[in-house]
Amino acid sequence: MTTIAEPIAAGAPTLGIHADLSNTDYHADKTSLSSSGARKILAPSTPAHFRYEQDNPQPATKTFDYGNAAHKRVLGNGPELVVIEHDTWNTKAAKAEVAEARERGAIPLKQHEMDMINGMADAIRRHPLASALLDPAYGAPEQSGFWIDGPTGIRRRVRFDWLPSIQSGRLIIPDYKTAADASDDAMQRDIAKYGYNQQADWYEEAARALGLGGQDAELLLIVQEKKAPFLINVIGIEFGSRIIGGAKNRAAIEKFAECMSTGNWPGYGDEPNYLALPGYAENRDKEMYL
Known part of the structure; x- marks a missing residue:
């Protein structure tokens, strides 16, 4: 186990809960590890991928735009949403407006995209459980914590x-x-693909470490489809899957600590990696050729 006395970078947020920390300042702290970072360190990714993305922020994509815009409308916190009033965005004028919006940190949207985002927010407000969980009278958005x-x-x-x-x-x-797709089948695949079981363990451990919810805090995913009727599925992560997520998080934390201590952020390795055929291909070819 690697143990390090982590230096605090100048200007890094202090330990504890921060109610008004911007998303930019939150992500600017390169000496701390987040849930998404922990998932990026582990295979099939590598510490080298993690370090590169930390040092080279990725450009905006439509997927991230939609997600951030929906967060703004549903949660009430986030970048400004700007409708670009052009039928297409390939003209010089449209490109200039899009660039200007992004330059000031806003999210440019077409009118039909804004209509979609507004429809999603309306559907959240009509959903009994989702609206109760996100009731502005009993909570606040985008709260950051460090420990x-x-x-x-x-x-x-x-x-x-x-x-x-x-x-x-x-x-x-x-x-x-x-x-x-927010169906149970699709979300089971997404839990595995995106490591949502790791996120659940990370957030629940954060709540305990920050003194927020005793020993029994629980993460619930509110997953919403991006096409009408904008259906919502509220999903909990099964206990055994959270245990696996916790074990993976611990491995990522240990690797992060090692990399911070040594300054080495390895990729796929410097020696040959000998690989077998996938199991399905090996079985198929054994039957046919051996």
């Missing part, structure tokens, strides 16, 4: 989409996501 990991000494961080203000009873942490 020290006991076993390694590294700084860890979390940014809650929504943090309830009621501290009696069990703390339920809602996390809002958009998807093309």
Whole structure:
């Protein structure tokens, strides 16, 4: 196990909860590890991929634009949304307006995209459980937290989409996501693909470390489809899957601590990696040719 006394970068957020920390300042802290960062360190990615993305922020994509715009409308916090009043965006005038919006940190949208975002927000407000979990009278959006990991000494961080203000009873942490398909089958695949079980463990551990919800805090995903009727599926992560997520998080934390200590962020390795055929291909070819 690697243990380090993590240096605090100048201007890095102090430990504890930050109610008004901007998304930019949250992500600017390169000496701490987030849930998404932990997932990026582990295979099939590598620490080298993680470090590159930390040092080279990726350009905006439509998928991220839609997600961030929906967060703005649903949660009430985020960048300005700007409708670009042009039928197409390939003209010089349209490109200039899009560039100007992005330059000031806004999200440029076409009118039909804004209509979609507004429709999604309306559907959230009509959903009994989702609207209760995101009730502005009983919580606040985009709350950041920083704490020290006991076993390694590294700084860890979390940014809650929504943090309830009621501290009696069990703390339920809602996390809002958009998807093309929010069905149970699709979300099972997404839990594996995007590591949402790791996120659940990370956020629940953050709540305990930051003194927010005792020992039984739980993350619930509020997943909403991006096409009408903008259906919503509220999903909890099964206990066993969260245990696996916790084990993966611990491996990522240990690797991050090692990389921070050595300054080495490895990729796929410097020696040959000997690989077998995938199991299905090996079985098929054995039957046919051996």
